[in-house]
Amino acid sequence: MDKEQARQRIAELREEIHYHNYRYYVLDQPVISDAEYDRMFRQLEELEARFPDLITPDSPTQRVGAPPREELGTVVHRVPLLSLQSIYSEEEMRHFVETAIAEAGEEVTFVAEPKYDGLAVNLTYEGGILTVAATRGDGFTGEDITDNVRTIKTVPLKLLAEDGEPLPEVVEIRGEIYIPVAAFRELNRRREEAGEPLFANPRNAAAGSVRQLDSAITAARPLNIYVYGVGAVSGYEFSSEWEVLQTLRRWGFRVDECNVLCRSSAECLEFYHSLAQQREQLPYEIDGVVFKVNELAAQQKLGTRTRSPRWAVAYKFPARQETTRIRDIIVSVGRMGALTPVALLEPVQIGGAMVQRASLHNQDEIDRKDIRIGDTVIIERAGDVIPHVVKVVTERRTGAERKFRLPDTCPVCGTEVLRTEGDPIVHCPNIDCPAQLRGRIEHFASRRAMDIEGLGEKLVVQLVASNLVRHLPDIYDLTVPQLTCLERMGEKSAQNLLKALEASKQTTLARFLYALSIVHVGEYVARLLAEHFGALSAVEQASYDELVAIAGIGPEIANSILHFFSQERNRQIVRELLDKGIQIRQEEAAAATLAGKTFVFTGVLSSFTREEATAQVERRGGRVTSSVSSRTDYVVVGENPGSKYQRAQELGVTVIGEEEFRELIESS
Ligand code: IVH
Numbered sequence: 209m210d211k212e213q214a215r216q217r218i219a220e221l222r223e224e225i226h227y228h229n230y231r232y233y234v235l236d237q238p239v240i241s242d243a244e245y246d247r248m249f250r251q252l253e254e255l256e257a258r259f260p261d262l263i264t265p266d267s268p269t270q271r272v273g274a275p276p277r278e279e280l281g282t283v284v285h286r287v288p289l290l291s292l293q294s295i296y297s298e299e300e301m302r303h304f305v306e307t308a309i310a311e312a313g314e315e316v317t318f319v320a321e322p323k324y325d326g327l328a329v330n331l332t333y334e335g336g337i338l339t340v341a342a343t344r345g346d347g348f349t350g351e352d353i354t355d356n357v358r359t360i361k362t363v364p365l366k367l368l369a370e371d372g373e374p375l376p377e378v379v380e381i382r383g384e385i386y387i388p389v390a391a392f393r394e395l396n397r398r399r400e401e402a403g404e405p406l407f408a409n410p411r412n413a414a415a416g417s418v419r420q421l422d423s424a425i426t427a428a429r430p431l432n433i434y435v436y437g438v439g440a441v442s443g444y445e446f447s448s449e450w451e452v453l454q455t456l457r458r459w460g461f462r463v464d465e466c467n468v469l470c471r472s473s474a475e476c477l478e479f480y481h482s483l484a485q486q487r488e489q490l491p492y493e494i495d496g497v498v499f500k501v502n503e504l505a506a507q508q509k510l511g512t513r514t515r516s517p518r519w520a521v522a523y524k525f526p527a528r529q530e531t532t533r534i535r536d537i538i539v540s541v542g543r544m545g546a547l548t549p550v551a552l553l554e555p556v557q558i559g560g561a562m563v564q565r566a567s568l569h570n571q572d573e574i575d576r577k578d579i580r581i582g583d584t585v586i587i588e589r590a591g592d593v594i595p596h597v598v599k600v601v602t603e604r605r606t607g608a609e610r611k612f613r614l615p616d617t618c619p620v621c622g623t624e625v626l627r628t629e630g631d632p633i634v635h636c637p638n639i640d641c642p643a644q645l646r647g648r649i650e651h652f653a654s655r656r657a658m659d660i661e662g663l664g665e666k667l668v669v670q671l672v673a674s675n676l677v678r679h680l681p682d683i684y685d686l687t688v689p690q691l692t693c694l695e696r697m698g699e700k701s702a703q704n705l706l707k708a709l710e711a712s713k714q715t716t717l718a719r720f721l722y723a724l725s726i727v728h729v730g731e732y733v734a735r736l737l738a739e740h741f742g743a744l745s746a747v748e749q750a751s752y753d754e755l756v757a758i759a760g761i762g763p764e765i766a767n768s769i770l771h772f773f774s775q776e777r778n779r780q781i782v783r784e785l786l787d788k789g790i791q792i793r794q795e796e797a798a799a800a801t802l803a804g805k806t807f808v809f810t811g812v813l814s815s816f817t818r819e820e821a822t823a824q825v826e827r828r829g830g831r832v833t834s835s836v837s838s839r840t841d842y843v844v845v846g847e848n849p850g851s852k853y854q855r856a857q858e859l860g861v862t863v864i865g866e867e868e869f870r871e872l873i874e875s876s
Contacts, residue, residue: 214259218267221252225268233345236415238408239601241586242495243527246294270514279421281352283342285330286380286440290347291515292323292498292522298477304499304521305473312506318470319449320479321436323496323522326386327415329357330439336367336375343419347515356418359427360385368460376444381456383435387414388491391430408599410493435461436498448502469502480523487525488590496524526559529588529598537568537581537612539619543647544725545636547614547625549574551585551597558589566595571614572632578602580609618643626727626771628764635727637772639781640679646672648680648725656731657723658712662705670694680781684709684788713790717744720792724782726772728765732820736760737769739827744782744792748773760823802830802872806839810853811846813866824873836861844869 209217228245232238238245249268256263263270295301309316328344341357342350357363369375387395392410399406407413417429435456437449446452450469457463466483470476480497487494501507501519510519536552549568556563566587568574579585579597584604589595617624618636620643626635639648646668653663663683671677676690686709691702715723721744722734729737740758741747747769755766772778807825809818809832816824821844822832836843836855843856843863856863864872 209255211259211262214255215262218252218255218259218262221248221255222267224248225252229268236412236419238412239603241527241529241531243529244531246524246527280419282345282349283330283340283352284349285342285347286332286378288347289328289330289344289350289382289439290512290517292520293513293516294496294522294524296524301476301480301499301521301523302473305476308501308506308510308519312501312503312509314503314506316506317450317502318476319453319467319500319502320470320476321467321498321500322434322464322483322490322494323498323524324384324386324434324436325411325493325495326384327411327418329353329383329385329418329433331357331363331381331383331435333367333376333379333381335377336369338363338365351419353418355423356420356426357385359423360431360433362433362462364460368458370458374444375459376441378440378442379444380439380441381435381461382437382439383433383461385414385418385431385433386410386492387417387430388432389493390491395430432492433462434464434492436463436467437500447504449500449504450502470499484525494525496522498522528559528590529586530556530558530563531584531586531601532556532563534579534581534583534585534597537574537579539614541618541620541636541641541643543644544651545618545638545641545644545647545727547618547634547636549612549614551579553585553587556587558587558595561589563587563589563595566597568597570632571634574612580605580611582606582609623775623777624771626768628728628768630764637727637768638775638777639724639772640777645677645680649677649683651725652680652723653683653712654723657719658715659708659719660705660712661708662701663708667694667697667705670697679784681784681788684713684785713788715790715792717742717747717792720744720790721747724772724778727768729769732816733761733765742794744786748779748782760819800829801875802828805830805841807832808834808836808840808843808852808856809846810843811849813844813846813869815866815870821869828873842869842872 225245225248228238228240228248232245252267253269256267256269295304305318308318330342330344330350331338332340332342338358339354340352341354341363342352344350358365367375387410389410392407392413395413396406407416413429414431417426417431420426436453438446438452438456446455453463453467468479470479476499483494483497499521501510507517507519510517512518533554534551535554538550538552540548540550542548549570551566551568553564553566568579573579577597577600579600584601586598586601587595588598614634615625618638618641621636621638621641623636623638623641626637628635636644638644649663649668649672650665652658653660653668660683668677671683671686671694674694676686677683686706688699688702688706691697691705692699716738718731718735718738721729721737722731736758737747741750750769752766752770755761755769756763802825805825807830809821813821825832833840836852836859838859838861840856840859840861843852843861845853845863845865853863
């Protein structure tokens with residue numbers, strides 16, 4: 209690149225970076241991923257390093273952040289809040305440590321801390337009292353957020369001091385305000401319920417909350433703080449960063465327990481990797497590890513650059529977000545028939561893996577985020593989570609983007625899909641849909657359905673791959689010679705499987721209906737249907753009105769059942785299954801085996817809702833009440849039981865778990 213080209217590229221980069229600074233710092237609405245921003249920034253730094261005479265004072269590289277928002281008052285920091293140089297490799301890490309050791313010319317150690325992904329703040333305490341709180345702003349001047357910060361319970365309004373302990377006349381304390389991940393999810397859930405716009409991530413939520421003009425709003429947000437350093441200090445002496453951290457903790461601040469002191473680059477790297485591993489489990493978001501030379505005298509010797517100190521670095525974790533483009537949207541059909549829209553992306557590296565697809569979940573999600581084919585999007589891949597679209601970069605729309613709608617028919621088998629009011633998931637109801645064959649067989653064979661022992665996931669994969677089973681009823685045509693040709697299948701297991709298949713043919717209507725994996729027909733609904741209709745043909749011919757007349761069956765379930773049996777292919781598969789010799793025992797109406805018995809439920813049951821469990825008891829003549837007394841016969845205890853459990857024990861009432869309850873129901 210010659211100088212003229214460099215000049216042009218530098219101008220472009222500066223303009224872009226200025227704009228993104230404004231989006232990020234002022235509006236809290238970034239439109240590109242941090243990784244993309246970092247790349248632009250590094251490119252600008254590199255070009256300016258090659259052509260130093262092109263550096264101008266207004267270049268973003270010469271500044272720390274973005275200008276403060278005008279509505280909030282401004283505060284001039286006594287000592288500027290510097291930025292940190294980012295590094296991305298072990299080599300750069302070792303280089304940092306070695307340079308620091310060599311240049312300081314004495315024993316140096318390193319403090320390692322998480323790099324919090326929140327909002328930097330500067331808290332000024334005068335005579336031990338919090339007088340001013342400010343955002344970082346451009347590093348020199350920040351926004352006055354004193355009233356807002358005062359609402360954060362973990363920020364001491366007054367420094368704690370033990371008897372006679374001297375406090376500094378003035379001290380600037382630096383830390384990061386953040387919203388814990390769990391609280392962030394809850395906050396967004398409530399905003400969604402209230403129809404309010406969602407925050408893109410905890411950092412934006414924290415920044416938005418702290419920069420409110422009305423501190424009552426801030427007070428209602430789950431903000432928290434970790435502090436990690438000091439700026440201006442008068443009337444007090446520190447000699448190391450570690451001492452600063454211990455002192456801040458004594459003064460009443462939250463200082464992270466996981467900070468450590470390292471003596472070598474090996475120890476620094478070890479901490480980096482262990483934190484990277486814990487990253488997804490931490491209750492707050494971090495995006496790297498900060499390493500600081502511990503001894504303040506050594507820091508003095510190393511000095512600072514324009515934007516950042518030479519005695520500290522931020523070793524960033526691989527980015528989890530990237531910007532890319534949606535080439536197309538396809539529909540995948542899940543094992544149980546759910547249609548999921550999937551974005552095909554221009555491939556990008558995220559966190560060390562190449563990402564080419566992202567789940568768009570369902571049509572509601574696409575509509576809510578207004579995702580279109582051709583859009584530039586921010587993709588996130590966190591931990592083991594399937595990559596998803598964080599947001600669309602609408603600024604990059606050209607007008608050529610196309611809206612997407614899930615089709616009315618299954619892309620694999622062409623069957624008309626089932627849409628359910630209130631459920632964003634669209635299903636293909638075809639029991640014979642090739643995309644679902646494996647899932648449907650596994651469910652059919654499962655213990656609570658047809659209970660075919662030995663027909664599990666692995667074998668199903670083999671049977672389908674070898675074409676021995678092309679349709680569900682084919683499982684009943686399997687022979688010993690066919691099975692023994694499969695890997696890991698001996699004569700004995702083959703015979704056992706055939707026996708299990710044979711035994712499964714004697715079944716109940718409830719099991720058979722459940723085994724068909726009709727959308728919304730779980731075990732409980734299957735039982736209701738069996739008890740009400742008594743015979744399969746009656747269920748097949750039931751009308752909408754007959755179905756919704758059954759307590760426990762609403763319009764959604766009724767529609768799903770009607771839709772299922774309206775498909776000729778489904779009726780045919782059911783006929784074929786019966787032709788293989790499946791015999792459905794006549795269902796007897798539940799006997800009043802629990803007549804006169806009183807039940808109380810407490811805690812969460814895993815396979816029944818409270819309503820279902822209640823209906824089961826009542827159908828057998830029992831009664832369910834809400835409080836425990838000496839007349840209670842059974843207290844059924846689920847997960848996290850309440851005080852009723854204790855009361856039952858005090859009164860000596862029989863306490864049973866979910867399994868025992870199930871047995872009680874099933875034996876009757
Ligand atoms: S020390 C001179 N320590 O990172 C050192 N900063 O790029 C100044 N940050 O905006 C910062 N966690 O908000 C330091 N443990 C930590 C940090 C941390 C997050 C942020 C800080 C600042 C940015 C610097």
